[in-house]
Amino acid sequence: MSLCYRAVLAPLATLMLLAGCAAVGPDYVAPSLPATQLPARFDELPAGLGPGSVEARWWGAFDEPALTGLVQRALAANHDIAIAAVRLEAARAMLRESRQGFLPRGGPALSYENRRWSEVQTPAGQSRQNETYRGAVDASWEIDLFGRVRRSVEAARAQAGSREALLRGVQASVAAEVAATWFELRGIEAELAVAADTRQSQRDSLSMVERQVNAGAATEFDRLRAEALLRSVEVSVPELERRRDASVNALAILLGEPPQRFTPPAAEPGDQALALRTIAVGKPTALLWRRSDIAAAERALAAATAQIGVETAGLYPEVQVQGSIGVVTGSLDGMSGASALSSFIGPMIRWSLLDTGRVRARIAASEARAREALIVYDQTVLRALQETDDAFKAHGAASNTLRLRLLESAANGEAARLARARFSEGEGVYLDVLEAERADYASRRALTAARTRQRLAVVGIYKALGGGWEVCAQARQPCDGASL
Known part of the structure; x- marks a missing residue:
């Protein structure tokens, strides 16, 4: 090996050893929350x-x-999930690109130059016309002496982790939205069934009053009141049908299907009360890994911290090794000769001392963004605690409301039955029947709404806990959303 090459490679080996020892900028440490923020x-x-x-x-x-x-179909065909999956794919591709910074750059280079020199530029005895053929392999390699590339890889890895957490969040959210929309649809269908049953009952009641009018036992005023109550029941049906169709369309979109072609599955008749075993809610500390928004915020903080190191590396020299090996000749025939062989290798150091002010400004901006990311993380944790507490209280209120609505509906139903029986036997006045039937109809609709709210409250608990995506983390479950 020539003395020239030894003089170059010896310091390069030293720089390579130093490159693995340090990286400027702060090392990331996962944030810790005080016990007052995250109870046991x-x-x-x-x-x-x-x-x-x-x-x-x-x-x-x-x-x-x-x-x-429906949930399985949505996880496999939802467009929001597909969008999040593609964004994760893009982030992982950027991570692969950032890792290439550890490797040399370059490749084959072929060139041809035909230059005519001026008479002043041409040395005595040489031709003014000059041709040059060059074929070589050029390469350059940045020695990551101060960790710019390593910090870039850290930032890209954290950004990919944030995208993965966001994908999990979309999967959990879609599962919850499907369940909520399904229960809303079932609740509306139950209200329509109540309206249909009450409408038939009111028609029978109107027929009974008309017979009483003909027999002289009731007045025209009683008949008009009975008809008005029937119409008040019928008038609620169009709005309920509109809400039902809107829920069906929303369910179709969640499943990635055209609303015009979607038909929801038939629901099996359910009990009046939702029979569920005790819902396990875990510990608050589990929210840190189960809630995707918390995980995404933590990864965003890691990326912002790594970016400080990327910008800080701009204060230090950038060391590169450049090299080339190939042939350079004045004709194609001469490219095969040993005399055409050309090569070089050498380090290059760039140090933008005049840009120090700009670099320090970028460092300050990165530090501010890291502080912002930490604040966002703390806020995300607090909001998660708020949402879980709200969901727990909503579940308790919905369960109590349903229990009371069951008692109310049973009492109003029995009162309406007794009022009709008394009036048919010639006792009491029809006004009592009207009031009892109106109360019965209202309480039956309220009971149906209470059942729906109880189911939605259970869904709200699981959504607040961030559950559901774990199913997608397991194998053999298609969860990547709509396919291209």
């Missing part, structure tokens, strides 16, 4: 909630095969 356990849980691991496939607790099928 959930206190004062309403009835029906308890400790234990949160169920991943939570929609199975409703024991509705139709709902389970």
Whole structure:
């Protein structure tokens, strides 16, 4: 090996050893929250909630095969999930690109030059016309002496992790939206059934009053009141049908299907009360990894911290090794000769000392963005605690409301039956029948709405806990959304 090459490679070997020792900028440390922000356990849980691991496939607790099928279809065909999956794919591609910074750059280079020199530029005895053929392999390699490339890889890895967490969040959100839309649809259909049953009952009541009018036992005023009550029931049907169609369309979009071609599955008749085993809600600390928004915020903080190092590296020299090997000749015939062989290798150092002010400004901006990311992380954790507490309280209120609505509906139903029986036997006045039937209809609709709210409250708990995406993390479950 020539003395020249030894003089170049010896310091290069030293620089390569130093490159693996340091990286400028702060090293990332996962944030820790005070105990006042993240309690050890959930206190004062309403009835029906308890400790234990949160169920991943939570929609199975409703024991509705139709709902389970809808959730699986949505996870495999939803467009929002597909968008999040593609964004994750792009982030992983950027991570692969950033890792290429550790490797040399370059490749084959071929060139041809035909130059005519001026008479002043041409040395005595040489031709003014000059041709040059060049074929070589050029390469350059940045020695990551101060960790710019390493910090760039750290930032890209954290950004990919944030995208992965966001994908999990979309998967969990879609599962919850499918369940909520399904229960809203079932609730509207139940209200339509109540309206149809009441409408038939009111028609029978109107016929009875008309017979009483003909027999002289009732007045025209009684008949008009009976007809008005029938019309008030009928007038609620068009709006309920509109809401039902809107829910069907929303469900179709969640499943990635055209609304015009979608037909929801038939629901099996359910009980008046939702029979569920105790819902396990886990511990608050589990929210840090289960809630995708918290995980995404933590990864965003890691990326912002790594970016400080990327910008800080701009204060230090950039060391590169450049090299080339090939042939340079004045004709094509001479390219095969040993005399045409050309090569060089040498380090190059760039140091933008005049740009120090700009670099420090970028560092300050990166540090501010890292502080912002930490604040966002803290805020995300607090909001997660708020949402879970709200969901727990909503579940307790919905369960109590449903219990009271069941008692109210039973009482109003019996009162309406007794009022009709008394009037048909010639006792009492028809005004009592009208009031009792109006109260019965209102309480039956309110009971149906209470059942729906109880189911939605359960869905809200699982959504607040961030559950559902764990099913997608397991193998053999298509969860990447709509295919291209």
